[in-house]
Amino acid sequence: MATATKYIGKAMKRKEDPRLIQGLARYVDDIRLPEMHYAAFVRSPHAHATIRSVDTSKAAAAPGVVAVLTGEDVRGVIGPIPCAAQIPDMKPAIRPVLALDRVRVVGEPVAVVVATERYAARDAAELVEVDYEPLPAVVDPERALAKGAPLLYQEFGTNRAYHWELEGGDVKKAFRQADRVVKQRIVNHRTLPMPMEPRGVLADFNPGGGRLTVWSSTQIPHLLRTQIAAMLSFHESSVHVITPEVGGGFGSKLNVYAEEALVAHLSIKLGKPVKWMESRRENFQATIHGRDEIAYLEMALKRDGTALGLRCRVVADLGAYYQLLTPLIPTMTGLMICGCYKIPAVHVEIDGVLTNKMPTDAVRGAGRPEATYFIERMMNLAAAELKKDPIEIRRKNFPMPTEFPYATPTGVIYDSANYQRSLDLVLKNSGYSKLRKDQATLRKQGRYLGIGLSTYVEICAMGPSSAMPAGGWESATVRVEPTGRVTILTGASPHGQGQETSFAQLGAEILGMELDDVQVVHGDTAAVPYGIGTFGSRGTAVGGTAVYKSLLKLREKLAAIAGHILGEEPGKLEFEGKVIRSRASKKSLPLAEAIGAAYVAKTLPPGMEPGLDATTFFEPSNFTYPFGAHVCVVEVDPSTGDVKLLRYVAVDDCGNVINPLLVDGQVHGGIVHSIGQALLEEVVYDEQGQLLTGELTDYAIPRAADLSRMETDRTVTPTDVNPMGVKGVGEAGTIGATPALANAVVDALEPFGVKHLDIPFKRERVWQAIHKARRAR
Amino acid sequence: MSLDIQVRVNKKEHHSTIEPRLLLVHYLRDVLGLTGTHIGCETSLCGACTVLLDGKAVKSCTVLAAQADGAEITTIEGLAGTYNGGKGLHPLQEGFWEKHGLQCGFCTPGMILTASQLLTDNPTPTEPEIRRAISGNLCRCTGYQHIVDSIQYAAKKMKGKTERGKGKGK
DSSP: OOSSOSSTTOOOOOTTHHHHHTTOOOBGGGOOOTTOEEEEEEEOSSSSEEEEEEEOHHHHTSTTEEEEEEHHHHTTTSOOOOOOOOOTTOOOOOOOSSOSSEEOSTTOEEEEEEESSHHHHHHHHTTOEEEEEEOOOOOOHHHHHSTTOOOSOGGGSSSEEEEEEEEESOHHHHHHSOSEEEEEEEEEEEEOOOOSSOOEEEEEEETTTTEEEEEEOOSOHHHHHHHHHHHHTOOGGGEEEEOOBOOOOTTTTSSOOHHHHHHHHHHHHHTSOEEEEOOHHHHHHHSOBEEEEEEEEEEEEOTTSOEEEEEEEEEEEEESSOOSSGGGHHHHHHHTTTTTSOOSEEEEEEEEEEOSSOOBOOOTTTTHHHHHHHHHHHHHHHHHHTTOOHHHHHHHHSOOGGGOSEEOTTSOEEOOOOHHHHHHHHHHHHTHHHHHHHHHHHHHTTOEEEEEEEEEEOOBSOOOGGGSTTOOOEEEEEEEOTTSOEEEEESOOOSSSOHHHHHHHHHHHHHTOOGGGEEEEESBTTTSOOOOOSOTTOIIIIIIHHHHHHHHHHHHHHHHHHHHHHTOOGGGEEEETTEEEETTTOOEEEHHHHHHHHHHOSSOOTTOOSSOEEEEEEOOSSOBOOEEEEEEEEEEETTTTEEEEEEEEEEEEOBSOSOHHHHHHHHHHHHHHHHHHHHTOOOOBOTTOOBSOOSTTTSOOOOGGGOOOEEEEEOOOOOSSSTTOBOOOTTHHHHHHHHHHHHHHHHHHGGGTOOOOOSOOOHHHHHHHHHHHHHHO | OOEEEEEEETTEEEEEEEOTTOBHHHIIIIISOOTTSOOSOSSSSSOTTEEEETTEEEEGGGSBGGGGTTOEEEOHHHHGGGSGGGOSOOHHHHHHHHTTOOSSOSSHHHHHHHHHHHHHHOSSOOHHHHHHHTTTSOOSSSOSHHHHHHHHHHHHHHHHHHHHHHHHHO
16 A cells, blocks of 8 residues: 555545435435335244234235235245355255244244335234244253254254364364363353344335336345345346445344345335335344354363363354354354464364244354354463463463464464554553552452453454355446546445445545545445445455455556656556656646546557446455454442443554544444443343343443443554455454453452353342352352 | 324424324424434334424434424424524534544434433533433444544534633623
8 A cells, every 4th residue: 555645544534424414314214205105014923833824804904905915925936035154964944035834933924014004004914813823932052952852843853953063283182281171161142233223125116117126224235136036036137226325234234034025026016116114123023133152162271371272162043044144153153263372273063053033143243252252261261270360371372473374273364463462552551550450459448340351353354255155255346437536336335334435535545536536336236236245344355455456457547548648657657636747757647638538539548448447356365364452441349240341442453444533433333332242232032932122121232321431542464365454343343342341340250259250241140140159159 | 083283393384184193203204204313213212213392302203293283393404404593514413524423324313413402401511421411322333432522522612602602792
């Protein structure tokens, strides 16, 4: 990247904000079409039941109702919900878009009603009568694996969806040679993605033209187009997906849902636009959940703290069916289980388990927050066991900066890092040694401060296609218009990340223009070449690189044109302030003239094609591996179990940075998402599979007053996986924060004899842990 | 059954015939086409639908349109019009833009209107006061820190204006 920059690396306020702060943005529900109809879903109140019959007659006769469909009506008409993940021998837990003879989770759609008005559709949905015969449900994944557990699928003969193993290095030898083995069962519980905007779909079929337009709140417009076309047996070129403003995703909209295909089908069937907006209750019941892994870990160590080997068995609760990536997510935990430590021998086995719960899938971090929580807790348990400082044991096991690229025994190659530097910086920024002194002083006064450290590495910028289920590249077309403005068409699908700004910064920098000259277009399959979308911290590292490379191609072409006109060598021309100039000869050409020449095509170099349009399909050579170190300070009140967050200090390294303001925003949001998981958030199903946390009254996401100010900082270790050296930052905070908090709380409870406590640290859990430990003494 | 209501929204009079059960948020969005007010939960827990009703921040998903009969409502579309004769953005809008107080933007209109009531009641709030005041408005993207900064920016700017105004009067 250029050394002296005008736009790249600068904190610039966002181009997307004026519409968002004035109420002028258009989310799916803001779009209204003439004769628009509304859909409402009838969902199962049972976690597990057979359907004896569905009577739609009363609903069909209700005012305003134009259609009621059941599973039977679309049997063989709409394909099942797609799953892109393939794991050898995995059982086909595939769901039809509407239940046929059996439901396996509360909230599963059984019928859909369409009416001329929103309220009429909801009223009529209440009138659909479904006769269920309830079956025993199983919600605990370990019980689901036990003999005699109720089976979700009789035909499988088991609730185990798959068994996956990974081994690297000589694990038996490692444990034979160990001075000490530390063992712990650790649970990373189920959470919700909870974007502020629930899901929503609007479909409009034009019977004359045979074209179907679908507006969906999705992170993957092109993949959705392909899947809708496949599910409906439609020509893909006749399906146009538009992603309007999207009110957050966090992985939940990296998916293809039954409602998307059904609403499209209904619009085709009725010849009318049909809209469905998810209610928050539906969002909790029927949009994917995240995490839900139980790990049994064993770490073999030398007396000096050197880690020799790790065994990890994960019981992953997949829920009742597969969504797009459900079975794949736990394997990410397996790949990243070593964290940022040189553990020479590892054995991982994962049991993916079917239970009567909503499918889990990618939620911000997707498998890596689990891995990081497991390994970071294990490092602290090992430190406690060996009476070492948590810092010392980490330093002992970090690879040196010179050892990168570093291959882990799980088979991934960490691109670049300097774990020592981020750790040093977070210790300095947090005033770590003073914190320890304060802690000792306060303990004497009966106050329990806890100091937690996590050092993390994550796998990002997803990713090379060889390691991805459905393509890991990204596309970008950049067009310099005859008017002199630049249009960037990106296959990434930002929904809050701010790439309308950061990509415009790239354009303005490389072509020597102003930010306002560059417009970024995304989320429209009719305008943008095929793309993969935004997830896995890939928008900038993969999508941005495609933009960057296309911009360089255009700059090269413009330089060639200008060089031809000026009689200068193109390679020596510079672009600045809308002028192309040679520093040596002082000759210059207004950028507008070079652009005009490309279109008027009278003064082009011989053999050059007219036009200024460049497309790149960027295929990264590897994932990237951002990292960082977080310190968290809490105070626990032993009389109530209350955990108060006092300080949060983060150092993150996402490689080179295009817009630091946006990076800070991503880090803040990620940290708070994880603070939520560690302190407040937990999806709870009862033994019958009823979702007890069915609304925001019962599922607490962090509020402003629950939090204190985060102190963030950065180190910069560029990657060579892409030419900009950027790594991705969308999930960093989410991955680093949970273990920092967990280590802080356990540290606070150390005087009571508590060695381990699983998140979430709700008051009752902390209080009980204190009292249980006291009794045990 | 239907009901006639008269509501003044963003300084404009509206006479409408509505279903008695129509929620204010649906009235604003579907009847008046003011879609800047968002629906995030329909249970008054998330705050995305916050508007000013007779100057008070209320969650319009749990107010009936019928209850707003005779009231004066300000939505995000009309907020700028309440400040400095409607010239340019409201300082809160400006603050959110300057301080990166939003990402996906879905909570933003409600967050801004809640903050506007805070600054009316308390022009110089401390950070804990800001955090408490916006705790009925959820945001999943920002972690709230930049939102706090945005509101502080606006408070400073609005205070500066009033103080300058006072200064001139002396």
